Amino acid sequence: MPTTLTPPGTRGRTPAPAPARPPRAPAATWVIPLILGAVTVFGLWWIDVRPAAIAAGFEDITRLLGRMFPATTGPVPELAALVVETLQIAIAGTGIAALVSIPLAAGAANTFTGPRWVQWLCRTLIVVSRAVPSLVFAIIFVRIFGLGPAAGALAIAFHSVGMIGKMMTDVFEEISAAPREAVNATGANRFQVFVATTFTQALPQMTSFVLYRLDINIRASSILGLVGAGGIGVALQRSIGSLDYPRAAGIIAVIIVLLLVLELISNLVQRAVSEHAGDTKHSMTFPPGKELSSPGWNAPRVGRSAGLLAGVVLFILSLSALSISPDRLARGWENAVAMLTGFVPPVFTAEIALGLFESLVMALTATTFGVLIGLVIAVFSTDHLVKVPVLGWALRGVIVVVRGVPDIVYAIVFVAALGLGPFAGFLALAISCTALASKFFTDALQNIDPGPIRALEAVGAGRLQAFVAGAWPQFVPSFIGNSLFTADLALRESAVLGIVGAGGIGFLLHESVTSIDYQSTAGILIGLIVVVVTVEQMARWARRKVI
Amino acid sequence: MRTHLKTLGLLAAAAIALTACGESPNARPADTTSDAPAELVFAVVPTDNSEELLASFEPVVAAIEEETGLPVEIQAVSNNAGVIEAQVSERVDIAVYGAFSYYLASDVAEVEPVAKDQLTPEPGSGSVSSLGVTAPGSGISSLEDLTGKDVCFTDPASTTGYLAAAAALMEAGIDPQEDLNPVFAGSHDVAVTQMIAGDCDAAFVAETFVTELLPARGIIEDGDTETFFTSDPIPGTPMVVGSWLSQDIKDGVVRAMEKYDAVSAVEAGFCEEDAQREAPAPWGEDVAGSPACEWGGTGAFAFEPATDADYDPIREICETTQAEVCRDDA
Numbered sequence: 001m002p003t004t005l006t007p008p009g010t011r012g013r014t015p016a017p018a019p020a021r022p023p024r025a026p027a028a029t030w031v032i033p034l035i036l037g038a039v040t041v042f043g044l045w046w047i048d049v050r051p052a053a054i055a056a057g058f059e060d061i062t063r064l065l066g067r068m069f070p071a072t073t074g075p076v077p078e079l080a081a082l083v084v085e086t087l088q089i090a091i092a093g094t095g096i097a098a099l100v101s102i103p104l105a106a107g108a109a110n111t112f113t114g115p116r117w118v119q120w121l122c123r124t125l126i127v128v129s130r131a132v133p134s135l136v137f138a139i140i141f142v143r144i145f146g147l148g149p150a151a152g153a154l155a156i157a158f159h160s161v162g163m164i165g166k167m168m169t170d171v172f173e174e175i176s177a178a179p180r181e182a183v184n185a186t187g188a189n190r191f192q193v194f195v196a197t198t199f200t201q202a203l204p205q206m207t208s209f210v211l212y213r214l215d216i217n218i219r220a221s222s223i224l225g226l227v228g229a230g231g232i233g234v235a236l237q238r239s240i241g242s243l244d245y246p247r248a249a250g251i252i253a254v255i256i257v258l259l260l261v262l263e264l265i266s267n268l269v270q271r272a273v274s275e276h277a278g279d280t281k282h283s284m285t286f287p288p289g290k291e292l293s294s295p296g297w298n299a300p301r302v303g304r305s306a307g308l309l310a311g312v313v314l315f316i317l318s319l320s321a322l323s324i325s326p327d328r329l330a331r332g333w334e335n336a337v338a339m340l341t342g343f344v345p346p347v348f349t350a351e352i353a354l355g356l357f358e359s360l361v362m363a364l365t366a367t368t369f370g371v372l373i374g375l376v377i378a379v380f381s382t383d384h385l386v387k388v389p390v391l392g393w394a395l396r397g398v399i400v401v402v403r404g405v406p407d408i409v410y411a412i413v414f415v416a417a418l419g420l421g422p423f424a425g426f427l428a429l430a431i432s433c434t435a436l437a438s439k440f441f442t443d444a445l446q447n448i449d450p451g452p453i454r455a456l457e458a459v460g461a462g463r464l465q466a467f468v469a470g471a472w473p474q475f476v477p478s479f480i481g482n483s484l485f486t487a488d489l490a491l492r493e494s495a496v497l498g499i500v501g502a503g504g505i506g507f508l509l510h511e512s513v514t515s516i517d518y519q520s521t522a523g524i525l526i527g528l529i530v531v532v533v534t535v536e537q538m539a540r541w542a543r544r545k546v547i
Numbered sequence: 548m549r550t551h552l553k554t555l556g557l558l559a560a561a562a563i564a565l566t567a568c569g570e571s572p573n574a575r576p577a578d579t580t581s582d583a584p585a586e587l588v589f590a591v592v593p594t595d596n597s598e599e600l601l602a603s604f605e606p607v608v609a610a611i612e613e614e615t616g617l618p619v620e621i622q623a624v625s626n627n628a629g630v631i632e633a634q635v636s637e638r639v640d641i642a643v644y645g646a647f648s649y650y651l652a653s654d655v656a657e658v659e660p661v662a663k664d665q666l667t668p669e670p671g672s673g674s675v676s677s678l679g680v681t682a683p684g685s686g687i688s689s690l691e692d693l694t695g696k697d698v699c700f701t702d703p704a705s706t707t708g709y710l711a712a713a714a715a716l717m718e719a720g721i722d723p724q725e726d727l728n729p730v731f732a733g734s735h736d737v738a739v740t741q742m743i744a745g746d747c748d749a750a751f752v753a754e755t756f757v758t759e760l761l762p763a764r765g766i767i768e769d770g771d772t773e774t775f776f777t778s779d780p781i782p783g784t785p786m787v788v789g790s791w792l793s794q795d796i797k798d799g800v801v802r803a804m805e806k807y808d809a810v811s812a813v814e815a816g817f818c819e820e821d822a823q824r825e826a827p828a829p830w831g832e833d834v835a836g837s838p839a840c841e842w843g844g845t846g847a848f849a850f851e852p853a854t855d856a857d858y859d860p861i862r863e864i865c866e867t868t869q870a871e872v873c874r875d876d877a
Contacts, residue, residue: 060636067655142737146746147699147730225702226733228741234731240628241704242872243651328745335744342764408626415629419638420590420622499629501590501622510625515598516736516764 032480032542036368043365047422054427057417064245064416071249079232083254086231089149089224090217092318093156098210100161101126105168106194111180113190126169130162131532132525133492133506138226139513143339144332147228150322155223160213163489166536167209170481170543171202204273208443211266215259219406240408248409256404263400270446272304339518346522352508356527359504362426362497363490370433370490371483377434378441385445385453385467396442403435407496420501428500433490440482448474477543484539488532584640586618587611587796590630592644593623594784594844603841604643606817607850610807611641613815615799627651634658634789641800642787643843647706647872649785650861654874660785661797662804662850663857664843667829670851673783677711678757679776681749682742688775690719697728699738699750704872706861707753708735711778714867723868736761743771751776782857784843786850801852808849809842810834 073079106112107122137155145151179197188196221233232251239248290296380386381395407428414424453470461469495506505524512520589608593600600623608619619641624630627648633639634656642658652658664673681687687696693716701708709731713723723729732738735752739761742750757774761767786804788797807815810826818840826839830848842849865873 057636064632064635139737142741143744146744147732147737147741148746225731226737228699228730228732228737228746230731238703238872241626242874243628243631243655244871244874331744335740342766408628412626412629412632416632416636416638419636420588420624420629420633495625498623498625501624501629503623507623507625511593511598511600511623514593514734516760516766517598 032484032538036364036483039361039364040368043361043426046361047365047426049423049426053418053423057414060416061413064413068245068249070246071253072246073250073254074247079235079251079254082230082232082235083258085149085229086218086221086224086233087258088318088321089153089229089231090156090214090221091314092149092322093153094160094164094210094214094217095315095318096153096157097160097164097213098206100157101165101168102199102206104161104165105172106198108165108169109172111172111177111198122165123169126162126165127533127536128162128529129158129160130166130488131529132159132162133509133528134159134220134223135226135509135513136521136525138223140336140339142227143335144329145324146328146332148323149224149229150324151227152221152224152229152231153318153322155227156217156220160217163216163485164209164213166485167481168202168206170478171205171209172198173543174477175201204270204447205443207269207273208266208447211262211269212439212443215262215266215403218258218262219255219404222406236406237408240412252405252409256401259400259404260397263396266443267396269307270443272300272307342516342518343522345519346526347519348523348526349520352505352520352523352527355503355505355508355524356531358422358502359491359494359497359506360531362422362429362502362504363487363494366426366429366433367437367483367487367490369430370435370437370486373434374437374439374441374486375479377438378445379467381438381442382445385463385471395438399435399438399442402431403439407432407493408499411496411499415500422497422500422502425494425497425500425502425504428496429490429494432493432496433486436489437482437486440486441479444478444482445471445475480542481539484535484542488535491528491531491535584617584792584796586620587615587640588633588638589619589621589641590624590633590639590644591621591642591844592627592630592648593625594645598844599841600844602822603844603846605822606809606812606840607803607843609817610803610812610815611800614803614806615796617796617799631656634787637789637791640789640792640796643784644787645706646782646785646858646861647704647710649787649858650865651874652787653855653858657790658787659790660787660853660855660858661801662786663783663853664786664845664847665783665849665851666845667848668808668831668834671780673845673847673851674780675707675783676754676780677707677751677776677778678754678774679712679749679751680739680742680757680772680774682745683770683773685748685773687749690716690721690776692775693727693749694721695727696749697730697747698723699730699732699742699747701735701738701752702731702733703870706781706864707778708738708751710861710864710868710870710872711781712751712776713870714864715776715778717867736766739767739772743767749775779860781860782853784845784847785853785858804850805852809839809847810837812840812842813838 104122104126107114107118108126110119112119112122134155137158138151141151141154141158145154175198179201180193183193183196219233221231222237223233224231225234225237232255236248236251236255239245239251295301377395377399381392381399383389383392386392410428410431411424414427418424418427448471452474453466456466456470491505493506494504495510497504498507498510505528509521509524512518512524589604589611591600591604601621604621608621612619627644630639630642630644631648631652634642634652637657642652644652649658649660666672679690687693700712703709709723716723716727721727730747732741732750735756738747738750738752739756741747754777757767757772762769786800788800807817810830812818813823820838823838823840826834826837828835830839
C-alpha cells in the first residue's frame, strides 16, 4: 500500500520543496463527513433526542432488567440441539457465501482485467444480494426447497454474498499492485496471478470477514423461523414474544459465549495468517524446503493447514445436514415462479418513499455516533497503538457482549424507558452501529503495517503523533469503506424501528410480506436497491480519491 | 465538481437552518405518564390479517380524539413485547393487539380491555377460529388421524396457528409434541402453501386465511384444501386501555367505540372520501353498499364492549396445553 507520512490537514502550511509537496487533500475526506454531519444534525432534530428522558426512565429500565433474572436456559439438551442446528445452518450458509464471493469479488474489483460486462455483472450481483433482505430470500426459497434448514441456509448464503463480496472487493482493490505486476510480467495467466498475489495478500482480511459474517449469521438466525427451521435465534424470538425474559437472557448468554469463541478463533486465525499481526517481525510464511522451488513445513504452516482442514470438514458436515431432495426441487421451481409472478408489477407508494427516508436518516445518524465511538474503542483495543494487551482483550470482550444482545432487546428496554417513538429506536440502532463499527475498525487496524508507527516512535514521536502520521493514512481507505458499510448494515437493521413504532422500511417490508402484498414487497426492494447502490457509489467515489 | 460541492454545502446549511427553527415532527409533550396526560399514545400491533394498519386506524383515532378531547398519537409497532413493556411503564395508553398478547399483558401490566372488534353488526362476530386443513385425498378426516403425521403449525405463540389446535388435540388424547411431528412454518400462508406442496400432511391456521385471504390473493384455489377441524371461537382483537388513565378518559374511549361504527363514522366525517369503501354484504341489508370508513386493521364493522372475562377462553387453552409460551408461573 502506498503510504504517505503526511498527516492530513497540513496542506499549505509546509513550505516544502516541490518533489516532496504533500498531495492536495482529496475532496472526499471532507465532503463525506460534511454530509454525514448535516444528516446527523437533521436526524437529531427529527428524532427529537431528549437525553433527560433517559434519566427519567432509568427506573423502568432497571425494573425490566430485573425481570430478566435469574436467567435460565431451559432444558440443556434441548438448548444444545438448538445450538448445533444454528451452527450447522450458519456455517453452511456462510461457507457457501464465501465460496461464491471469491470469484464475484475478483471480477468486481477495479483491478479486474477481463471483459467489462463480467465486471458489471459481478458488481450487480453483489449489490442486489446485499440490498435484498434475507427475509425475502427466505420466503422465496421456502417455496423452492420446502420447509427446513436448506431454505434457511440458502437464504443466509444469498444475502451474505453481498457483504462478503463487497468487503473482499474493497480489499482486493486496496492491496499493493507491485506483486501482481511482477507475477504478471512472468507471463502467468489471470488465474495464476490472482492466486499467487491478490488472494494470498488478502487472505487475512478475507478470513476475518467470513468469520464476522458467521458471527452475524448466528445472531440473525431468527429469520429461520420463517422457513420452518429452528435454531437459537427462533427460540430467542419466541421467548421475547411470550415475555419469557429469563429464558431470553439465558439464550443471549449462550449466544455471547458462541460469539466469544468465534472472536477468539478469528483472532487466532488472523495472527496465523496476517503479515502484521505479530508485533514487529516480518513473518516467514513458508520456511525453505529441500529444494528452492518447494516450500518446507514449519509449525505455523502445519497449524494453518490443520485449521483449513478443520474448517473444510466442519463446512462439509454442515452441508450434509441440509437434506435437499431432488424431486422436491423439481416441483419447487413451479411454486417459486407462481409466487414471483405475484411480485409484478411492483408498487411504489409515497409511504414506501417516506419509510426509506426515515430509515436512511436514522441509519446515517446512528452510524455517525457508532463510527465516532467505534473508532475510539478500536484504537484502544489495537495492540500496535496502545500497548496494553489486557485493555484490548477487555474491550473486544465488551464489544462481543454488546453485539450478542439482539437489537430487539435494546429496543424493548428503551421503549420501556422512553415510550414509543424514534428516540428509542435511534438508541438501539446507535448501540448496534457502535458494536459493528468497532469490530470492523479493530480488524482493519490490526492489519495495518506497524512499520511507520515503529519508525515514528523510534524518532521520539508521541502516541498521538504516531497514530496520526503512522497509522491513520493507512487506515483511511478502510475507515471510509467500513463507515459506509456500517451505514449500509444499519439501514438493513432498521427493522428495529418497527419494534418501537418509528416506522421505517423494515416495518413496511415485514407488513407487506405478512399480508402477502408482494407487489409492495417488490416496490420496497427496488427502493432498497436504489439506496444501497447510491451509498455504494459514494463509497467507491470516496475510496478512489484516497487510495 | 465545484457546483456539486456548493450544492452539498447549501444542503448542509439548509439542514441546520431547518433544525434551528421548527418543532420536530416527532416532538412529544414532556409528560405522558400522569393520569391527566396532554395526549394519548395509541399503539397498534399488526395481527395476522391486518393491512394498511395505520391508515385503517385513522378513523378510530379521530373518534377517540372527538370523545376524549385529547390529541391521540398513533404508532404501528411490529412487536407485541415492545408495546407490552411500554404499557408496563405506563407509556402506552391505548393498544390494539392480538388476544394472546392481551393474555400476556394482563399478567404484567395494569391494563383492561374496553372493546373488541366486531366484523359484522352481529355481536361476537369478531371471534376467530383455527382450522385444520389437509390436501384432498390425504385420508385425514379427524384429529385422531394425525398421529404420526407431519403437521404444519404457524408459531408456538399463535392462538389460531397452534394453541387452539394443541388444546383440541390434547383433549382428543394426542400430544402435539410427541404423537405427531410438529413443523412451525412461521406464518399462516407458508403453513398452507407448504402443506399443499407436500411438506406436511396437515396444517392448522387462522380461518380467514383459508376462506378469504389466500383465495383472494390467488395463492390457493377452491378444492386445494379440505377442512377437517374447526376450533371453538377465540375472542377477537381487543382494544386495551391503561388502568392508570382517569375514568373520564376511559369513558371517552368506550363512548367513542359505542357511538360510532364504520358506517356512521362516514357521517361524522372521520374519513376522507378516497379512504372510504363500500360496506360489504355481511353487514346486513340496512347498510350494505353504503360508504364506510376503514375501522381498524381487520376490516371490522365496529368495536363492541369487552371485559377481561371475554378472554377466559385463552386462559383455558393455556391451562389445557400448559404450553411454554403461556408462562403460568408469572
